[in-house]
Amino acid sequence: MIKEKRLSILAESKELKIILAGIVFSFLWASASTATKIGLHSAQPFVISIFRFIIAGSIMLVVSHLIMVKRLPQKKEWIKISIYGLLNITFYLGLYVIAMQKVSAGLGSLAVATNPVFIVLISAVWLSHKINFKNIISLLLCLTGVFLAAYPLLQSSFATPSGILILIVSMVAYSLGTIYYSTQEWNGLHILTINGWQTIIGAVFLLPVLGLTYESDKNTFNADFWFSTTWLAIAVSIGAVQFWLYLLRINPVKAAYWLFLCPIFGFLIAFFVVDEPLTLYTLFGVILVIVGLYISIYSKKLKKQIRRSSI
Template sequence: MDLKSVAMGLGFAFMWASAFTSTRVIVTAAPPLTALVIRFALSAIIGIAIARAMGQSWRLTRNEWRVLIIFGVAQNALYLGLNWIAMQTVQASAAAIIASMMPLLVAFFGWAWMGERLRPVAVAGLILGVIGVAIVMGVRLQHGLDPFGVVLCLVAVVALTVATLVARGAGGSRNMLMIVGLQMAVGAAVLTLPAIAMEWGREIEWSWTLVLAFLYTVAAPGLAATFIWFLLVNRIGAVRAATFHFLSPIFGVTIAAIFLGERFGLSDIIGACIVAAGILMVQMARLPDATAQPPATARTESRS
């Protein structure tokens, strides 16, 4: 893996983890689904405009439409929608820990649902990940963590896991930024009616902190992180790219502690490190054997 890929992976992991802190700021001051619809709409307009300026087309293949609709509904509407609702009462660091389970759940559901083989190291990583989450959540629940919010976060990460499995292997499109923009538009469309039904008339507590958090969420986690993720997957493959998720629990807890003053006790440090180790073990176990290299022509085509 070259330095550029490492830098992209670190940037993605940081932005992905930081989204929980900026989201926490937003949902404590504004209706979550309404704010999310606005975020998706802005991201869609910006993303599609830039994609068109780059010469990308919205005349996509059937598979590309399938992928963007799946991710638009499962990742944007379900995963983010449920997370934003939950984070009205769930701390950013706790939500980040739960969301970081996604690579572990992908491995587990791949084994249970698709019959994929798990190496012993991956099994050990799954067990470690569960132990780490249990340590963090167990102590947090004793300190007043909202159980219902935790359930919403768990349902959300399962939705993202299913979407990842269903659409796995997709990528390499020359219209990638257009796909990202349209994916945001799907999320906005799906959440518009629930936002109106559940949040009509709710007030917004305006502040510069809210505005800056919203702009950051649109620009960094909304567009930049998603675009970098697709580029990274095309560059080094989905399995290697997903390895960088092991940094998410560590980044998520640290960023929330620095900017929001959230709890940063010994159990959080130990639990986040255990989850990170479990994710890394699972992803390392899934890496293809270095001695089994594909033909040169296949490697060239995968980056075209």
């Protein structure tokens, strides 16, 4: 009787820990859009990106190589990490920060949550995975939800058509990076090592663009700038990812369901922090995205992709 009670308490404690981790992950992941918007008040997009990536990458590499004493990448692994960094950092986050100049923080968070759908569809083309009716319906629901939520924002200058297009292209870049990562053999290379180096290398690829676009009078390194870059680097690039990895180790399929909370947190954070509007369009748009994600994530074909897309 006592043993069963102890087991029950342990099970409840573990479940509570998982729920807490899921809520914290969703909040941190969703906060990236608003943090980016705050930073854009003080600096150019690529200035924010470079500082974010250097801070996050350096911390991860210090932990990986100096504290955990993990090995360095070898030979062809550098090429793989460079390609991954190009897709996942240079293109995805480079385009994302540009898009955030043109769309609302809430909409940016909503779009990020649609990544699993794009992963399924690109897998069908790249890896010759069979695409089914569920995948098509899921994509249509998610895209409809994004555009529905965007409709009032377009009217009130909180979003532009070009911004939405850039945002979608950035989501495709992320999905390509995720699939590329999942198809490579990493020979036991630690995930912090891969993530740290791909972040640094992705930042290096952005340096020429920064050099061509930099205007000193548009950059003020004030409190807003440092809050934004530090939050994006530590809370999002490191913190949110670590909570995600914890959830994946427990149950990869159930972990993906926490993505459902991201659009909700994203719009709420944007509403309270940067005064972005909440309307019925927002509500119905979020509902459509959540339904689309549920259909997509419930598909067996996505389970393997979710398990692999951990960084």
